[in-house]
Amino acid sequence: MASLLQNSPAQSVSRSKSNSLKFLIGGMILLGVIGFVAVNSFQANTVYYYTLSELSAQRAQLSGQTVRVSAPLDKASIQNDQKNLVLQFNLVEGDQVLPVVYRGVAPDTMSNGESVVAEGKLDANGVFQADSILVKCPSKYEKSAVQ
Amino acid sequence: MGNFGSLTIPQIAEVGNLALALGLAVSVYVVFAAVFSQLKRRGEFFASARYGIYVITGLTTLAVAILEWALLTHQFRFEYVANHVSSDQPLLYTISALWGGQEGSLLFWVWLLALFGAVVLIQHLGQTNHLIPWVIAFIAFTDAFFFSLLVFISSPFALLAQTPVDGIGLNPLLQDPGMFIHPVTQYLGYVGFTVPFAFAMAALVTGDLGYAWIRTTRRWALFAWLFLSLGLLFGMRWAYVELGWGGYWGWDPVENAALIPWLTGAAYLHSVMIQEKRGMLKVWNLVLILLTFLLSILGTFITRSGVIQSVHAFGVSSMGPLFLAYIAAVLIVFAYLLYLRLDQLKEENRLDSMWSREATFLLNNLILLGAAVATLWGTIFPMISELLAGKQITVAAPFFNQVNGPILLALVLLMGVCTLIGWRRASPQHLVRNFVPPLVVAAITTLGSVVSGVRDVYGLIAFAASAFVLTTILLEFYRGARARMRMYQENVAVAPVQLVNKNRRRYGGYIVHIGVMLAAIGIVGSTFLQTSVQKNVAPGESVALGPYTMQFQKLFMTSESNAQVIAADLIVFENGNRIDTLRPQKAYYPAADQMTTEVAVRTTLREDLYVILAGWNDDGSATLKVIINPLVVWLWIGFIVFIIGALIAMLPDPREAQAVERVRAEKVLAGAIVQ
Amino acid sequence: MEILIILALVVIVVLIVGYPLINPERYRDQGVRQETLPEYDDLYGARENVFDALRDLQFEFATGKLSTGDYEQLKARYEVQAADILQQIDALKPKKAKPVQGARTCPRCNSAMSAQDKFCTKCGTKL
Numbered sequence: 001m002a003s004l005l006q007n008s009p010a011q012s013v014s015r016s017k018s019n020s021l022k023f024l025i026g027g028m029i030l031l032g033v034i035g036f037v038a039v040n041s042f043q044a045n046t047v048y049y050y051t052l053s054e055l056s057a058q059r060a061q062l063s064g065q066t067v068r069v070s071a072p073l074d075k076a077s078i079q080n081d082q083k084n085l086v087l088q089f090n091l092v093e094g095d096q097v098l099p100v101v102y103r104g105v106a107p108d109t110m111s112n113g114e115s116v117v118a119e120g121k122l123d124a125n126g127v128f129q130a131d132s133i134l135v136k137c138p139s140k141y142e143k144s145a146v147q
Numbered sequence: 148m149g150n151f152g153s154l155t156i157p158q159i160a161e162v163g164n165l166a167l168a169l170g171l172a173v174s175v176y177v178v179f180a181a182v183f184s185q186l187k188r189r190g191e192f193f194a195s196a197r198y199g200i201y202v203i204t205g206l207t208t209l210a211v212a213i214l215e216w217a218l219l220t221h222q223f224r225f226e227y228v229a230n231h232v233s234s235d236q237p238l239l240y241t242i243s244a245l246w247g248g249q250e251g252s253l254l255f256w257v258w259l260l261a262l263f264g265a266v267v268l269i270q271h272l273g274q275t276n277h278l279i280p281w282v283i284a285f286i287a288f289t290d291a292f293f294f295s296l297l298v299f300i301s302s303p304f305a306l307l308a309q310t311p312v313d314g315i316g317l318n319p320l321l322q323d324p325g326m327f328i329h330p331v332t333q334y335l336g337y338v339g340f341t342v343p344f345a346f347a348m349a350a351l352v353t354g355d356l357g358y359a360w361i362r363t364t365r366r367w368a369l370f371a372w373l374f375l376s377l378g379l380l381f382g383m384r385w386a387y388v389e390l391g392w393g394g395y396w397g398w399d400p401v402e403n404a405a406l407i408p409w410l411t412g413a414a415y416l417h418s419v420m421i422q423e424k425r426g427m428l429k430v431w432n433l434v435l436i437l438l439t440f441l442l443s444i445l446g447t448f449i450t451r452s453g454v455i456q457s458v459h460a461f462g463v464s465s466m467g468p469l470f471l472a473y474i475a476a477v478l479i480v481f482a483y484l485l486y487l488r489l490d491q492l493k494e495e496n497r498l499d500s501m502w503s504r505e506a507t508f509l510l511n512n513l514i515l516l517g518a519a520v521a522t523l524w525g526t527i528f529p530m531i532s533e534l535l536a537g538k539q540i541t542v543a544a545p546f547f548n549q550v551n552g553p554i555l556l557a558l559v560l561l562m563g564v565c566t567l568i569g570w571r572r573a574s575p576q577h578l579v580r581n582f583v584p585p586l587v588v589a590a591i592t593t594l595g596s597v598v599s600g601v602r603d604v605y606g607l608i609a610f611a612a613s614a615f616v617l618t619t620i621l622l623e624f625y626r627g628a629r630a631r632m633r634m635y636q637e638n639v640a641v642a643p644v645q646l647v648n649k650n651r652r653r654y655g656g657y658i659v660h661i662g663v664m665l666a667a668i669g670i671v672g673s674t675f676l677q678t679s680v681q682k683n684v685a686p687g688e689s690v691a692l693g694p695y696t697m698q699f700q701k702l703f704m705t706s707e708s709n710a711q712v713i714a715a716d717l718i719v720f721e722n723g724n725r726i727d728t729l730r731p732q733k734a735y736y737p738a739a740d741q742m743t744t745e746v747a748v749r750t751t752l753r754e755d756l757y758v759i760l761a762g763w764n765d766d767g768s769a770t771l772k773v774i775i776n777p778l779v780v781w782l783w784i785g786f787i788v789f790i791i792g793a794l795i796a797m798l799p800d801p802r803e804a805q806a807v808e809r810v811r812a813e814k815v816l817a818g819a820i821v822q
Numbered sequence: 823m824e825i826l827i828i829l830a831l832v833v834i835v836v837l838i839v840g841y842p843l844i845n846p847e848r849y850r851d852q853g854v855r856q857e858t859l860p861e862y863d864d865l866y867g868a869r870e871n872v873f874d875a876l877r878d879l880q881f882e883f884a885t886g887k888l889s890t891g892d893y894e895q896l897k898a899r900y901e902v903q904a905a906d907i908l909q910q911i912d913a914l915k916p917k918k919a920k921p922v923q924g925a926r927t928c929p930r931c932n933s934a935m936s937a938q939d940k941f942c943t944k945c946g947t948k949l
Contacts, residue, residue, distance in 0.1 A: 023506065027513050034517040038550045042525070045546035049539040070539055082762035082770050083683045105681065105761035105772055108391070108733075108742040117541070158824040165828055169835055176839065184853060193853035194842035202838050280853050358867040424871060424878075495868075569882035571875070572892055581887065623885070630884035806873075810866045 049117065052096035063122050066131070070117045071098065073135075080106050087133075091116060102130040109135045156224045156306065163213040163304035170206040170257070171294035173199050177287035181280045193280050197268055200283050203290055204265045207258040214251060214303050218244050224310040227251060227303045233316030233738045235709040240322045246330040247317045249451050250303035255330075256447060257293035259338040260286065267342060278360060281349030282342075289341055292473045300466055316709065319736040319743045325385030333378030333405060337443040339371025340412065344440035347433055351484035356429060356491055361419050366797055368419070368436070372412040373793045378405055380786045391744030391759050393679065393774040395782070398547040403526040404446035407519050411439040414515040417508050424570065425505065426495030430485070431512070433492075437481055441474055442523070449526075503572050507565035514558050521550045552605070556612060559667055562660050563616035566623050585618035606675035613668050620657050620664070627654075647795065655796025662789025665781045672754075672778025679774040685767065692773045695756055696720040697729070699771070702763055710734040712745075715760045715769045719749065731760035731771070755779045865911050872904045 049070040055062065071091035079088040087102045087110070100118050107113075113135035120130035154162075177199035184192035214227065218241055223229045231244040231251070246252045264286040271279050297303065320326075343364035350360035382405060387395040396402060415435040421428050448470045485492075525542040532540045567581045592614035596607055628642040637645060647654040680692045684699040691697075700716035714732040718725060729747040736743070749756040755776040762770040842849040876897065883893040928942035941947065 023509060027509070030510070030513055031517060034514075034521065034550070034554060037553065038521045038524070041546050041549040042542070045543040045549070046528075047541050047543060049541070068541065080762070082764050083768065085681060085683070085761070085770060105759070105770070108744055111742070112740055154824060154827075158827075161824060162827055162831070165831060169831065173835060173839060189846070189850070190852035191842045191846040191849040194849035195839055197853075198842065199839050202835050206835070277853070357864055358871075424874060426868075426871070567887070569885075569887035570878050571882075571896055572888065577887055577889055626885040627881075630881065634884060806870050810870065813866070 047119070052091060052093040052098050055098065055122065056096060059122065059126075063124070066119065066121055068117060068119045069098065069128065070115060070136075071096075072115045073113050075111070075113075078110060080110070089116070091118070091128075098128055099126070100128040100130050100133070102133050107133065107135045156222060156310075159213060159217075160225065160304040160306050163210050164298070164302060166206045166210040166213070167254075167294055167297050167302070167304075170203050170210070170261075171291060171298050173202050173206070174287045174291035174294055177203070178284050178291065181284035181287065185277075185280050196280065196283055196287070200261070200264045200268055200287065203287070204261040207254070207261045210254060210303070211245070211258050214254060215242070215245055218242070221314070223312075223314050224306055225303075226305045226307050229307060229311050229314040231314065231317050233314045233709060235738070236316050237322070237708060239324070239327055240317050243321075243327045243330075244317050246334065247321055247326075250297065250301045250305075252330065252334070252451055253293060253296055253301070253447075254303050256334055256338060257290055257297065259334055260290055260293070260341055263338060263342055264290070267345075276359075276363075277353060278346060278349040278355065278363070281352045282345040285345040285348045286341060289345075289473075292469070296466060296469060300469070313738070316736070316738045319710070319734070319739050319741050320389060322736075322743075323385055323389045325381050325389065329378060329381035329385055332374045332381055334447075336371050336373075336375030336378050337408070337447055339367060339374055340408065340436075340440045340443045342367040343371070344436050347436045348481065348484070351433065351481070351488055354488060354491055356488060358423060361422055361432070365419065368412070368416060369793060369797050372409070372416060373790065373797070375405065375409045375412060376786070376789060376793070379409060380783075380790075384783065387779075388746060388748065389743065391746045393677070393757055393759070393772075393776065394673070395779075398525070398544045400526050401450050403522050403547075404449040407523050407526070408439050408442035408446055410515045410519040410522070411435055411442060414512045414519075415439055417515075418512050421505050421508055427497075427505070428509075429492040429494070430489070433481075433485060435512075435516075437477075438519075441477065442519075444470070444474060502568060502575065502578065504565055504568050504570045507561055507568055511558065511561050511565070514554055514561065518551050518554045518558075521554070522547060525550075555667075556609065559609075559612050559616055559664070562663070563612075563619040566616075566619040566657070566660070581619075581622075584622060585615045588618040589615040601676065603675045606671055609667070609671040609675070613664050613671070617661065617664050620661055623657060624654070649802070651798050651800055652796050655792050655794070655798075658792025658795060659789050660792075662785045662787070662792055664785070665788055666785030669779050669782030669785060672781070673776040676777040677774060679772065681761065681770070681772045683764075683768055683770045690771050690773055693775050694722050695773075695775070696723075697758065697771070697773065699769055702767060702769055707734070709738060710736045710743075713760070713763060715763070715771065717747070717758065717771075719756065729756070729758050731758045733760050750780050752780055753777065865907055865914070869904065869907045869911065872900055872907060875900050876904070 047068045049068050050058075050062075052069065052071050055067070055069055069091065071093045074090040074092045074097075077088075077090035081087070085104055087104070087106045089100055089110075091098045091100060100116070100120075102118070102120075115136045117134040117136065118128060118130040119132045120128055123129050177196045180192045180199065181196040184190060184196065214225075216222075217225045217228050218232050219238075221228065221232060221234055223232075227248060227250050228244075231248045232241050236244075240247075244251065246255045264283060267282060267286070268279070346360040346364045346367075350356050382402065383395040386397070386402075415432065418428050418435060419432050422432050448466070452466045452470065525546050528542055529540045532538050563585060567578060567585075589611040593607055593611045596610050601607055601610070624643060624646065627646045628639075631637050631642040631646050632639070635642075635645075647658075678693060680690060682690045684690055686699060686701050689696050689698045697717045697719050700718065702713060702715055705712045705714065712732050712734045714730050717729045717731070719727040719729055727749050729749060731747040732745040734743050734745055735741075744759060747758045755774075757774040757776055759772040759774075760769060761772045764770075879888070879893060879897055879900065882888050883890075888896075928945065928947055931942065931945040931947070
């Protein structure tokens with residue numbers, strides 16, 4: 001933007017200088033506003049994933065809070081009640097097992113998902129009540145190599 | 148022996164690999180030959196470099212032909228073929244498997260770039276343009292980068308130890324007509340921006356930073372941007388009909404990677420007009436085209452390196468460091484050249500007034516760039532965080548909406564204001580007069596929306612803004628046509644046509660704006676006014692939403708060449724009248740062991756009725772999800788209008804051609820042409 | 823067989839790329855000669871831009887975006903600029919400019935123009 005200030009000499013240079021200055025100030029304010037909104041919103045929407053062990057360790061503080069967990073999926077544990085739209089499955093990580101309940105349509109890729117990102121709350125019984133789930137497949141756009 | 152058909156598969160693979168290796172060698176040679184020809188003023192080296200570009204085009208074409216042949220004839224010994232084709236795959240998706248995977252799409256990239264290089268040369272055949280040697284040097288440098296990825300890291304001609312009986316096939320999600328065309332358009336856009344950037348680099352090297360490079364590349368930039376837009380269109384359309392969640396945009400990294408260069412490209416297309424008209428913003432334009440090009444490269448990298456699935460792929464594939472090295476090399480050379488030329492990049496003019504179209508363009512640039520930076524930050528922050536801090540993190544979609552929502556609203560308003568303001572200076576009292584009719588229309592629209600039941604504040608604001616902008620643009624056409632009728636005594640039918648025809652850039656641009664506004668209406672409608680319901684129904688039962696009632700008949704199964712399909716038959720009633728039947732489906736692809744959702748959509752100008760078969764049960768009942776997406780069809784209509792506008796702006800301008808010819812004649816007459 | 827194809831490919835590539843280097847005289851001037859004096863390029867570019875500006879102004883005025891006062895003021899300024907540029911172009915011209923075959927000139931003032939021009943850009947004579 002500094003280049004705006006370098007006008008060739010002509011009549012009413014001072015006026016054009018003040019125009020550039022006005023514009024510079026306006027631009028700064030605009031960028032400031034965008035930056036402010038961005039930073040604010042960024043903090044509100046950036047969510048760290050908890051691993052299962054972190055979740056169980058901090059269970060007391062986290063109950064009732066919306067958190068995200070990311071862990072490998074135990075495919076054998078998937079139970080999909082299509083009639084009532086209840087999806088249940090277990091996330092497994094080492095010796096930690098987290099049962100998850102999700103009310104809604106199961107994603108198409110559930111059956112060959114490798115890991116799941118679930119957002120929701122841990123209830124009193126230690127069951128994760130998910131508001132949304134995201135299935136991570138080996139690849140969305142690439143297939144794994146032929147063995 | 149002795150004919151081509153007698154070659155074994157490994158031999159054919161060898162030929163393919165050789166074509167790539169030769170391509171790499173020739174590209175490196177072209178860079179040196181082109182630069183040498185300029186430094187030592189040796190034309191024969193330039194000619195040699197030029198032929199080199201044609202040779203690269205030939206070699207990449209050969210490689211593409213071999214790979215496409217292998218795909219079409221199911222040569223499963225090729226790892227790429229085995230991973231992306233199965234024998235029961237429809238022909239269309241066997242062809243598109245060429246750009247369905249990493250290696251193939253990188254090959255496709257370098258092929259397009261080679262073709263573009265040849266086109267640039269052919270465009271300037273017989274002309275002496277001293278930018279061209281530097282342009283082809285940069286194109287060859289970029290060619291060399293992509294060739295080295297293909298040669299050293301992921302060859303499309305890698306072979307398996309044994310030939311599998313069948314391939315895995317293309318990811319079923321990609322088996323959709325939208326995904327046939329989307330990557331092609333996306334890549335044409337990404338690759339297309341290499342050409343204007345190559346000219347920018349050439350301008351920096353030669354110090355010829357005037358009008359020449361901008362004028363020469365105007366159409367190229369527009370071409371690339373048009374194809375990025377088409378890429379977005381087909382990508383969104385694909386997501387809407389194939390992913391089956393009722394929306395078309397999820398702020399996925401791949402989507403963002405396509406959007407960000409589109410935003411900076413839009414900024415560039417606007418700000419070059421100021422350089423052309425006023426000789427201002429020279430440095431700014433160079434930086435914008437640099438950003439657009441590098442973001443296109445980054446987009447290719449994000450989509451194709453596997454960095455999204457796992458950040459750890461970054462180091463493993465070693466594609467990441469190479470991409471970074473290339474980007475760093477371009478940045479360093481660019482920054483150095485810019486520093487050298489800084490004193491030649493002084494502004495020739497000044498801003499006449501704060502109330503001028505130039506000022507609105509500058510604002511537009513800041514806003515577009517703000518959106519691009521925010522989106523880029525949200526996209527790459529999780530990758531950086533995981534890579535450096537080892538912490539897994541996500542930036543949720545609301546971030547993008549909260550930041551980009553207001554930004555885009557400002558952009559839309561600016562689109563209206565800018566139309567009302569002339570170049571150089573606007574006179575305040577005229578400005579007020581011009582603002583009145585659009586404001587009145589906006590007020591009426593708001594009232595109408597409230598009456599027809601829209602209660603969402605954001606929706607109301609957005610609709611009012613859209614009405615305001617559309618009115619300003621239509622008014623601009625009306626005033627222009629009226630002025631022509633007065634100035635040239637043209638009649639009502641001729642004046643509007645001539646208005647567009649005589650200034651295709653300006654009015655093509657306005658038509659693009661109309662398209663953006665229509666699309667905005669579609670986005671606002673489907674974002675703020677969407678309603679949905681989810682229900683399990685037995686045969687004979689119904690789901691109701693809004694004015695619609697859908698009666699579920701029965702489930703039935705069919706099979707396609709490579710999939711089994713389960714469909715639900717629905718009869719649709721609107722206010723009690725039978726209007727349509729819909730058949731949402733799910734398809735199961737055994738080869739990939741994957742399910743895809745085929746939604747059923749009933750589109751009207753008012754709203755889309757979007758039905759998903761979410762599941763079924765052994766007792767014959769089905770679970771349906773029904774969504775009403777108001778106004779969403781205007782998004783697609785807007786895109787079509789947008790494309791028409793961009794094409795009009797790209798047409799050769801008779802006035803421009805006339806001026807070029809006149810200047811040439813004058814130069815000859817004045818003895819200014821060095822004989 | 824495979825060796826033959828590989829050899830052939832390499833030979834073809836080397837031949838095509840190397841051909842201009844074997845015949846340097848034919849290609850000596852390609853891409854290294856500047857066609858016009860750079861100062862002309864700049865001046866002509868600037869002139870076209872001023873003409874564009876004047877055309878824009880007229881249209882902007884006709885569509886009601888400019889007041890009469892602003893229009894007159896801006897127009898006068900660009901006309902001064904245009905005159906200045908035209909003077910500089912004239913100053914650069916060699917004293918005896920010979921009309922070159924094929925270039926179209928104005929019958930009255932002898933300035934150059936394109937085949938499509940309906941009026942002389944210099945003196946306004948109808949052609």
